[in-house]
């Protein structure tokens with residue numbers, strides 16, 4: 001600081017001793033703030049369950065648990081960081097016209113070790129929990145040939161083995177999922193029937209063979225929380241366990257051109273009896289072309305009845321199936 005007579009004074013050292021700053025009262029204050037933050041974070045983690053679609057698969061239970069955990073961790077960090085910022089802005093403000101430097105703090109090894117170690121531990125923790133979750137789901141047959149018996153349907157409780165889990169010999173053949181520009185077709189090899197609506201029996205491991213006839217598509221049912229890319233030229237083994245009856249939406253999660261938005265259909269999860277009944281009933285239906293907006297519009301444009309007004313590759317013909325879903329059917 002320069003005085004007006006021209007001589008200079010050494011500024012008084014303002015380095016603070018951490019031990020003196022952190023007296024018992026302050027430590028208690030900080031601890032109760034951290035406890036409050038912890039309580040809010042746990043509550044927010046519970047709230048996170050409400051932001052998601054219904055939990056219609058055992059995989060959804062695992063994914064939601066992980067999401068809730070990450071929301072809680074994120075909330076704790078967010079409140080901690082933003083709270084410290086706000087505290088500094090409001091209570092540690094420099095006085096008006098005070099342009100002097102802050103205290104020359106040199107560094108603190110203890111503090112630096114702590115703020116390096118804590119995030120490292122946190123990332124290892126999150127990484128481990130994520131890996132365990134994915135491992136428990138074991139949704140990819142050939143890539144991750146894990147035993148399904150390790151999957152939890154209820155958090156904390158070991159899952160009861162379900163038909164289709166243990167012995168691969170009396171399994172029903174996997175449902176063949178054909179994705180195209182732009183339609184979904186599901187073929188049930190054991191019954192030799194096909195449908196543009198996916199039906200699955202409740203509480204049984206559903207196994208799929210995913211294929212694409214043209215470009216990348218993505219098998220995505222938000223209520224099941226699982227998403228799998230379908231790669232042309234590959235057969236992808238995929239499995240999940242529906243645990244809640246209802247109608248859900250299957251969406252294409254890989255953008256695939258003009259009619260991509262119409263490339264969705266319903267998934268019906270029903271009891272074993274209803275499922276068998278449905279399979280039996282549709283076997284009586286003669287195969288016929290399904291509703292398909294992409295192919296219908298394209299054909300009309302080809303005949304000159306309508307003008308599309310946009311470019312598109314030629315859509316695949318509407319699938320010929322025993323059962324076709326109606327776009328008027330509701331879904332959750």
Ligand SMILES: [Cu+2]
Nearest residue numbers: 217252254256
């Ligand atoms: Cu696609």
